[in-house]
Amino acid sequence: MSAAARAPNTDKRARTLVTPEGIVLPIMLASRGSRAGALILDVMIIMFGLLAFYLVLIWIARGLLDGTGLDPAAAPRGAQEFMQILLALIGFFTWYGYFLVQELGPRGATLGKRITGIRVAARGGGRLTPEAVIARNLLRDIEVFYPLIALLVLAVMNDANEDAGPLGWVMTAWFALFLLFPFFNRDALRAGDIIAGTWVVERPRAKLADVLSAQGAAGARGASAITGVRYAFGEAELAVYGEKELQTLERMLRDAQPDALAAVHTAICRKIGWEPGSGDERAFLEAFYAQLRAKLEGDMRFGKRKADKFS
């Protein structure tokens, strides 16, 4: 019922997850755009982080050269070598460690994923294991970075008038194949997700909203605070709408502007055959909401549900 009420474009990404307690939870797969955005953010964070670190290191090392009388040849070889090793190893461990450590953390997301509001989860509701995180991150290299680097090298070779032959096309096809992979399966899995048994889902963020039935006219049993009028609706008037309309009204009451409320007020009045007044729309709607919900929830307890105004 509520699934049918959702917009069709979000519906495509909706999945359900059954917890060990038997509760069916709706989850939303992350959109491909947000995943691409997260990856770009992560790569930029790593790149700039390493660049900054290298610059600091070079700055320190220049001090090291200065100390030896400004002659690089006279600098201690061991120190230079130590630097080179440090650079190579730090590059390697940053590249893999960044993704591994963060995705194994309690949030299941790298910094980029956190910014775009998504996280990694085990497909089908299992536990996310370290093995899965390692597998999905190893695969990322052949999906994106090896072909990209190969293409860059080929481009440089091309500039130097070296003929690369069909290799360029092969690498492009490879790159395109893996890049488009998420578009050819239902769950938007990339190759790494398939190997690791993971998927990427949206991180839900919902604040507990106010209790509508305890505030305004709804809390005062239909009495308006402005005019003192008590709104009471009969059985026939409340039978016009169903759950879908009730939840639309709830959304309006929670965040709509007064003029939008006035329009809703007019529409409801016309529908139930009342004469629309003005100035007290909110109280009217709160009272109507509380009484409609009381009726629908009362029916619900007896197993009678009314999805929308047509049913």
Next chain:
Amino acid sequence: MKTPRISSWFGRGQLAAPPDIASATLRSDRFRLEREGDWRRLETIINRMERGGLRRIADDDLLALPTLYRTAASSLAVARETSLDAATLAYLEALVQRAWFQVYGPRQGFARWLRDFLLGGWSRAVREIWLDICIALFVMVSGTVVGWLLVAQNEEWYYRLVPGGLADDRVPGASREQLLATLGAEENAVGLSSFAAQLFSNNSAVSILAFALGFAFGIPSLMLLVHNTAMLGALLWLFASQGLLVELAAWLSVHGTTELLGILLAGAAGLHIGRAMAFPGTRPVLDAAAEAGRRGAVVMVGVVIMMIVAAFLEAFPRQLVDGAGSRFMIGGAMLVFWLSYFVLYRPRRIAESAG
């Protein structure tokens, strides 16, 4: 007119006191107000867990977490049947999902996992893919033989199989002295450690490639193995043609026993995935691939470690230690170490509660 209290929706930390239960006219809202305190407490705990691990959470809260989670889950189940308050339902769904991620989330951090991995997890994973290791070993041996035979038939093949950078003096027609010189020891260790770091990056990239290519049903992994071992075969032929086979084998064995074993494992891990995808048996393909992929990933972390070891062996002992006998001893010792670690080291599996 009552305006919506925006501050209470976006405000951080300070919560408006919930209205008292009697003021709610609806039964479903009274249900909510009675349980709201527990939900908020759960939310606070989850927030703190997501932000910084378990250490900053009071013991009471940690003990209450499973109960609070189940309370929220059962609230959700009840609310779905009795309440039409969409906002509360959405909040509960989000809360239960986040709590579920924490309660059933990864239990071990990376460090803990690494310890379990070294103490048994690695050798277990290697033993589990024994069939793929056998296939990969067969492919590597035949690759070497093919490389040898090709070059023996036609020397032109040598230039195709061995990349230019490696081949400096080592080309067909080189004299015995030239070849012997390439196997000699360096006088000191200067420059060798950065050489090791480069070798490590290079070797681990090759083995990660061999693993990741297993995705295409394992065929590219095997091709990579054949290509690398054909190069080895060509090199063997070259030195054998000058009667230097034993010297070369000694030179290679220092790091080669570790490195070739690592490449073998990487190729086998890739093949394992490819085989699971091509022949999933009665399981769905995706499940089979995921299971094989996770096992392969464990092997691969081990391979990266082996590549670190191999790079150090390649840079220091191989270039510094002279003489076939001592070189064979280092290489042989490494081989014995790895084989006994993989085959003989079988600690009892740590209780499943850990994983």
